[in-house]
Amino acid sequence: MATTQPSTPLKFNGAGHLTTRLVLATLTGRPVRISQIRASSHTNPGLAPHEVSFLRLLDAITNGSAIEFSMTGTTLVYKPGLIVGSAAGYGASSGVVKHELPRDCARGVSWFLIPLCMLAAFSKAQVNVIFTGSGVITSATDKGDVSVDTVRTAILPLYKNFGIQNNIELRVLKRSNAGPSGRGGGGEVQLVFGHQVRLPKTIHIMNPGRVKRIRGVAYATGVAGANNARMIDTARGVLNQFVADTYIFSDVSSAPLIPAPERNNAAAKKKIGVGFGLSLVAESSTGTLYSADVASSAAGGEAPEDIGKACAYQLLESISQAGCASIVAAPTMLTLMAMGSEDVGRLVLGKEVLGTEEVVQLARDLRVFGMSGWGLRDGSNQGDVVVSIVGRGVGNVGRKIA
Numbered sequence: 001m002a003t004t005q006p007s008t009p010l011k012f013n014g015a016g017h018l019t020t021r022l023v024l025a026t027l028t029g030r031p032v033r034i035s036q037i038r039a040s041s042h043t044n045p046g047l048a049p050h051e052v053s054f055l056r057l058l059d060a061i062t063n064g065s066a067i068e069f070s071m072t073g074t075t076l077v078y079k080p081g082l083i084v085g086s087a088a089g090y091g092a093s094s095g096v097v098k099h100e101l102p103r104d105c106a107r108g109v110s111w112f113l114i115p116l117c118m119l120a121a122f123s124k125a126q127v128n129v130i131f132t133g134s135g136v137i138t139s140a141t142d143k144g145d146v147s148v149d150t151v152r153t154a155i156l157p158l159y160k161n162f163g164i165q166n167n168i169e170l171r172v173l174k175r176s177n178a179g180p181s182g183r184g185g186g187g188e189v190q191l192v193f194g195h196q197v198r199l200p201k202t203i204h205i206m207n208p209g210r211v212k213r214i215r216g217v218a219y220a221t222g223v224a225g226a227n228n229a230r231m232i233d234t235a236r237g238v239l240n241q242f243v244a245d246t247y248i249f250s251d252v253s254s255a256p257l258i259p260a261p262e263r264n265n266a267a268a269k270k271k272i273g274v275g276f277g278l279s280l281v282a283e284s285s286t287g288t289l290y291s292a293d294v295a296s297s298a299a300g301g302e303a304p305e306d307i308g309k310a311c312a313y314q315l316l317e318s319i320s321q322a323g324c325a326s327i328v329a330a331p332t333m334l335t336l337m338a339m340g341s342e343d344v345g346r347l348v349l350g351k352e353v354l355g356t357e358e359v360v361q362l363a364r365d366l367r368v369f370g371m372s373g374w375g376l377r378d379g380s381n382q383g384d385v386v387v388s389i390v391g392r393g394v395g396n397v398g399r400k401i402a
Helices: 018-028 049-061 110-120 148-162 226-239 304-320 330-339 357-368
Strands: 010-013 032-035 066-069 076-079 097-100 127-132 168-174 188-193 211-221 246-253 257-259 269-271 275-284 289-295 344-350 375-378 384-390
Touching: 018 032, 018 049, 018 110, 018 330, 018 357, 049 066, 049 076, 049 097, 049 110, 049 127, 110 127, 110 148, 110 188, 110 330, 148 168, 148 211, 148 275, 148 289, 148 330, 211 226, 211 304, 226 246, 226 275, 226 304, 275 304, 289 304, 330 344, 330 357, 330 384
Parallel strands: 010 032, 097 127, 211 246
Antiparallel strands: 032 076, 066 076, 127 188, 168 188, 211 275, 257 269, 275 289, 344 384, 375 384
């Protein structure tokens, strides 16, 4: 976060890549103006409930931020402040921020966690946030959000490459799948991110290595634990042909209860977020992580064997895309590289990963926020591309240099 930045806001259109642009604005200190947010929608124009909730989260962990909406919610002006984390006196008197997600939230909690982890590394103090409420979905979703288990096992370990590895913990206090129509869940998750750095280290990750082990978590919420055994057996039947060292942990929990007041009983509650799913992570000999995540649909009707097989094949597809970062991990690694010290960092990506809409748009947004362009050249393996990024040296103005 820079201390002196131009006051003229950067202009964007549309609701796409909203969290990425808000994160980059907060890290660089540049105000943004986002217009035409679902302006063509006749039923639900403007910001969605989960996007408003993310803005409230930004306001909770920063000091001095200014957020302005238009009457219809189709225009947003965001002027970032200093990232203070969960420091007492800045919206969290006890040092813990409790962030409640609305019941009509249609995104998994990982949609909030991944950008929050990015900001937490540059905070003035540790970030301790508890996501609670009837809108918390801890499983994978039909919108493409990964589960909390994938964030914990495939995203957080990436920060170790940048010298960020101490006092970082992600706890699942209460599990939940997506509720009816894919909205709401009633879960509870706590993120403790206590390692803040002045500048991320420059990385040179060039060798993807060979996959040596596979780990995973099968979870069943409010359904019989036998579903986990069926998913694990099917997934192992596919994966054991390639890697013998495969272990999948089974987690069975009851469905969460959320308030559902009735005419004659104001304290009534009902179960929500019933379902099951599987999260898999493959680790290579050089520490590269590939992940896959599949959960049962909110509509039901899927067999556990189908979930297990689909997740195993999804993991094999992720491995076949090669490179040193999966589609889920690439945006986090590329952004941290751009924020690092003023040196050239290198990362090998598969062409299929590099060509995704999210990565291409990230490169464009980084240029808009004043970052250097990327250098691309063919890697030593067919299908690999070496991405070279010169760090901006933005750093953490809230942290003193030791």
